[in-house]
Amino acid sequence: xxxxxxxxxxxxxxxxxxxxxxxxxxxxxxxxxxxxxxxxxxxxxxxxxxxxxxxxxxxxxxxxxxxxxxxxxxxxxxxxxxxxxxxxxxxxxxxxxxxxxxxxxxxxxxx
Numbered sequence: 066x067x068x069x070x071x072x073x074x075x076x077x078x079x080x081x082x083x084x085x086x087x088x089x090x091x092x093x094x095x096x097x098x099x100x101x102x103x104x105x106x107x108x109x110x111x112x113x114x115x116x117x118x119x120x121x122x123x124x125x126x127x128x129x130x131x132x133x134x135x136x137x138x139x140x141x142x143x144x145x146x147x148x149x150x151x152x153x154x155x156x157x158x159x160x161x162x163x164x165x166x167x168x169x170x171x172x173x174x175x176x
Contacts, residue, residue, distance in 0.1 A: 068170035083151040092116040
């Protein structure tokens with residue numbers, strides 16, 4: 066299982082998870098939802114308490130991944146398979162253009 070912290074304008078907005086079964090789950094953080102003036106990370110994923118679930122990486126996150134020659138450079142430098150969309154998202158999307166950033170979640174869990 067791989068997880069990413071999703072930030073919106075430097076505020077922790079939620080968590081994106083890729084399960085071992087290949088399912089993707091995005092859930093907004095409860096504190097973020099209660100924050101006055103909170104914005105959805107994308108209009109296709111309005112603010113709500115229940116998780117978004119998909120068998121593919123959500124289109125919004127796909128759109129953050131580099132394409133073309135930049136994808137080639139990222140794949141070669143980090144030795145990532147271009148089909149490993151979550152791996153590319155985690156490796157390449159910390160400093161995206163726009164309000165959303167993606168950071169690997171703390172790998173230490175339940176210790």
